[in-house]
Amino acid sequence: MVGQGLLTGMGITIRRFFGKKITVQYPEEKIPMTERFRGGALDVNLEKCISCGLCALACPNKAIQLASEMGEDKKKRLTAYRHLGGQCLYCNMCLEACPTKALSWDRNYERSCYCRAGLEFDCLARGQERLKAKLSAPVEEMVAATGGGTANG
Numbered sequence: 001m002v003g004q005g006l007l008t009g010m011g012i013t014i015r016r017f018f019g020k021k022i023t024v025q026y027p028e029e030k031i032p033m034t035e036r037f038r039g040g041a042l043d044v045n046l047e048k049c050i051s052c053g054l055c056a057l058a059c060p061n062k063a064i065q066l067a068s069e070m071g072e073d074k075k076k077r078l079t080a081y082r083h084l085g086g087q088c089l090y091c092n093m094c095l096e097a098c099p100t101k102a103l104s105w106d107r108n109y110e111r112s113c114y115c116r117a118g119l120e121f122d123c124l125a126r127g128q129e130r131l132k133a134k135l136s137a138p139v140e141e142m143v144a145a146t147g148g149g150t151a152n153g
């Protein structure tokens with residue numbers, strides 16, 4: 001039928017015009033990334049990491065720099081863990097190689113910068129901060145539940 005394409009197009013335009021608005025007001029509004037999104041920096045869960053180094057070995061582009069030492073309890077622990085985002089291919093091989101599922105992506109897509117050095121990320125420092133916050137949370141909750149004060153006021 002002559003003009004059918006035009007009518008179909010107009011129908012879509014009218015539906016969109018009166019329908020729910022889908023434009024996101026970025027950067028005030030942000031779209032949450034899906035679970036499978038590969039992007040941002042690597043997050044290391046220090047409670048799960050056994051410092052085996054398999055993630056760095058699996059990386060085809062040497063985008064993970066890690067160092068570890070043996071503790072007094074004969075367990076290895078990380079002393080450094082850097083993710084070089086400027087070299088990363090986002091291939092996910094590091095996550096797949098990790099035997100304890102200690103790695104994940106932080107899914108932060110706002111990491112543009114003017115040089116590669118700005119894409120280097122200290123994963124150990126962030127992991128330690130997160131662990132510290134997690135360990136101190138129950139104490140803070142107990143303090144709040146008991147009125148928020150200390151013995152000295």
Ligand code: SF4
Nearest residue numbers: 059088089091092094
């Ligand atoms: S995603 Fe690929 S390139 Fe990036 S750190 Fe992991 S293994 Fe290396």
Ligand code: SF4
Nearest residue numbers: 049050052053055098
């Ligand atoms: S592969 Fe996993 S457990 Fe091993 S060092 Fe990397 S993050 Fe830690």
